[in-house]
Amino acid sequence: MQTKAVYIHIPFCTNKCYYCDFNSYVTKNPQLIWEYLYALEKEMKETVRQFPPGEIKTIFVGGGTPTFLDTKQMEYFLEIVARYFPKRSADLEFTMEANPGTTDMEKLIVMRHGGVNRISFGVQSFDDELLKRIGRIHDSEQVLRSIANAKAAGFQNLSIDLIFGLPDQTVEQFRDTLDQAFALDLPHFSSYSLKVEENTLFHTLYEKDQLPLPTEEEEVAMYELLMEEMARHGLLQYEISNFARPGWESRHNMTYWHNEYYYGIGAGAHGYINGERHVNAGPLKQYIQLAGEKGLPRVEQFAVSRTEAMEDHMIMGLRMMRGVSASEFQKRYGTTLEEQFGSVIKELIELGLVEWNGEMLRLTKRGIPLGNEVFARFLGLVDKV
Known part of the structure; x- marks a missing residue:
């Protein structure tokens, strides 16, 4: 298989959400961000030298919060992506994750000019009290403004993430969030149940029996409501947690679900190339140092056996409704x-x-x-x- 997909990790955030165990860091140090971007460039350069890319079909920038970058940082970042992955298909899908309130018009225009054509907003809920309880710093008004700005900047391929099973969340509260989400007239939604992960504030509270989660029956009811309402609004469930109008499915995520190869670039990123999976250093200092010394800042690399590839194929493929x-x-x-x-x-x-x-x-x-x-x-x- 040729490698036709690129994942790039931007680990910076304005704050750490209470449920988040992703490789992310809160910083106000612009020098650290620039050092990270220079390290990213070194990794990209060595990656394409050792594993020359073909025609790239999808690029996905995740985090963290990629739109935490300021306008100048965003311009530089998009320039190096274009420099090392210049051969792109005519229908390239270029997704960037964003948090509401981090995408002003100037930055959106830079993103458009840099090739980004899809934005995935981390909304999670339209209930402002629930947003506070899970450590989000935006409110529902910022969601509406961010979506409006993205549309005004020319973005049509927009998605939002929603979480259900939040502390003390009721089925009716989730129904209200869905109603507000559908009013945005978007082509794609992702929705997941809350997972209490280790090394998060929620896990600490859970261990102390101080995290009042909905019952299993209530969580199942929320998921059933999700599937029913998505179908009623003309959005097809094409994967366990993803819904889209026909033709608006996330093609990058299809790469994972089809168990295909992809470049994994950035701190803590995972990649799968030429029958081998790798894991990059997660801590920023270690990532920057290894990228500077070796180009490839990998801390783990292993061949995937034929048996493991078949098992992965089944596990990932069955997530899709097509099977x-x-x-x-x-x-x-x-x-x-x-x-x-x-x-x-x-x-x-x-x-x-x-x-x-x-x-x-x-x-x-x-x-x-x-x-x-x-x-x-x-x-x-x-x-x-």
Whole structure:
């Protein structure tokens, strides 16, 4: 496989949200940001020297908050991306994550001129009290203003993230958030249930029994409401947590779900190239130092066996509503789904969690909320190769 997708990590944030375990840092030091951008350039230069890119189909800039960069920093960043990944498909999807309130018109215009054509806003909720409780620093008014500015700047491909299962959140509160989200008339939504991760404030509160989360039944009701309302508003569920109008699906995320190769650049970034996965140094000082000394600031690198690749293919592919194609699987791995996973597929069909027409294996409606249980059954089921 050629590597046609690029992920780049910008780890800076205005503050650390209470649920966030991403590799992110709060800073007011512009010199540190510039040092990081120079290190990014060194990693890009060495990456394309060792692993020359073909025609790039998707670029995704995540964080952190990439739009934390000021206008000059953003200009420089987009210039180096263009310098090292100049060969781009005519229909390139270039996504940048953003937080409401961090995208004024000047910055949006710089982003447009730099090739960005898709923005994913981290909205999470339209309930201002809930936003405060989870450590967000924006309010619903800033969401409306940020979306309006993005549209005025010429962005059509816009997405927002929403979280459900927040502390003390009710089904009706989530319904109200969905109603306000649909009023924005956007082509794409991502929505996830809250996960209490280690090394977060929420985990500390959870351990002390001070995090009043909704019950499992309430969380399931929120997810069912999500699926029903998205369908009612003409948005197709194409992945467990993602919904879009036809043709507006996130093509970069499809790279992950199809288990395809992608460059992973930046502090803490993961990449998958030429049958090997790698992990970059996460701490900024270590990342900057390694990028300066070696170009590739990797702290872990390992080959993915054929067996692991097949397992990854199933776990990621079944996240999509289309499911896993038997013919594509056979073409890629030289074996059939029945030969490798026949017994577990039979068991999952009997449990009513997957359905199979001989070509496409996909989750059933009952299996969608139990996806993690389905995925776990594909691990370690074939002999190591």
